[in-house]
Amino acid sequence: MPITSTASDTTKLVHAAIEVHEPGEKPGKAGALLETIEFQLNPKELTVAKSAKWESKNQKKAESAPPASYQGPDPQKMTVEMYFDETRSHDGSVVARVEALLATTAPTAKSTSTKKPSAPWVVFKWGLFTGFTGYVKSVSAKYTLFSPDGTPLRAVCTVALEELASEQGKQNPTSGGLQPRNAHTLSEGDTLPAIAYREYGNAALWRSLAEVNGVDDPLRLRPGDTILIPAPDELADANGRELARKEVARALN
Incomplete structure (x- = not known):
């Protein structure tokens, strides 16, 4: 038209x-x-x-910008x-x-x-x-x-x-993660427990949400970043893997 x-x-x-x-x-x-x-x-x-996302890791002894x-x-x-x-x-x-x-x-x-x-x-x-x-x-x-x-x-x-x-696509091109159901752009004051409660009705699933998104430090979330939201059953699988990992760690200790 x-x-x-x-x-x-x-x-x-x-x-x-x-x-x-x-x-x-x-x-x-x-x-x-x-x-x-x-x-x-x-x-x-x-x-x-x-726009596109590019990441470069600074090296202290490098003479030029890292790739x-x-x-x-x-x-x-x-x-x-x-x-x-x-x-x-x-x-x-x-x-x-x-x-x-x-x-x-x-x-x-x-x-x-x-x-x-x-x-x-x-x-x-x-x-x-x-x-x-x-x-x-x-x-x-x-x-x-x-x-x-x-x-x-x-x-x-x-x-x-x-x-x-x-x-749908993998949540991270290098992690082979879960298939996202939705995506959430972080705003000021957002936390993973709050997002987990809003999406799944269970704030305790924030650890699985962090694992899916490759978040090592949930206190360093930045407004504007995107958090991928897997389907509830897929997140339950991730939560099961996290629990199993903790059990193994306890047994080894």
């Missing part, structure tokens, strides 16, 4: 939209559609970013502005639209009821941009016009999206 056309008689306006879904059971495949948040005005620009090893790609990121205007509506307000966007950062009711709370997955759609499935990392709303009684009539919302993996 064309986004633009030089012939005015064939031009078809395509409205951008963000579809809000329940979290999916499989990577890259969103769950049931909850709602669609349409753009009143199509964005003037999109910012798309993609870097490729660790894999980071999730693709997209930033877009949404403009809302209700100046032509009688008793209109943009608050409902803004609150719908803000709600995409909170867990869905269904996921909360299963003791595995997760914010919804979203799909950004606009012309050729139809394959971006991810989650809303942040929303910043700026109200720019008010009615005499203080009702917000216009708003500009900056929405930051981050993609979710479309296929």
Whole structure:
């Protein structure tokens, strides 16, 4: 479907939209559609970013920089502005639209009821941009016009999206680890016990989560890092291996 056309008689306006879904059971495949948040005005620009992880280990006696090893790609990121205007509506307000966007950062009711709370997955759609499935990392709303009684009539919302993996892969290219069910980008204050409790309802599984992700020191987690979340049965297997390792260590001692 064309986004633009030089012939005015064939031009078809395509409205951008963000579809809000329940979290999916499989990577890259969103769950049931909850709602669609349409753009009143199509964005003037999109910012798309993609980066890769490289690691280099410093050597004290080295005369030059050490070689870097490729660790894999980071999730693709997209930033877009949404403009809302209700100046032509009688008793209109943009608050409902803004609150719908803000709600995409909170867990869905269904996921909360299963003791595995997760914010919804979203799909950004606009012309050729139809394959971006991810989650809303942040929303910043700026109200720019008010009615005499203080009702917000216009708003500009900056929405930051981050993609979710479309296929399963090993958690670490060198470890032969488990298949991830999901991924979580660490925020300030995140801990492995809190993540384990949120995902599996058992904070004690944080050690297995650390083993799966190759985390040697859980106190050195950094905001922005990604923790891979295996399926519960796979993590149970990892937990069993950890318990067995401890039993062997106790027997040897």
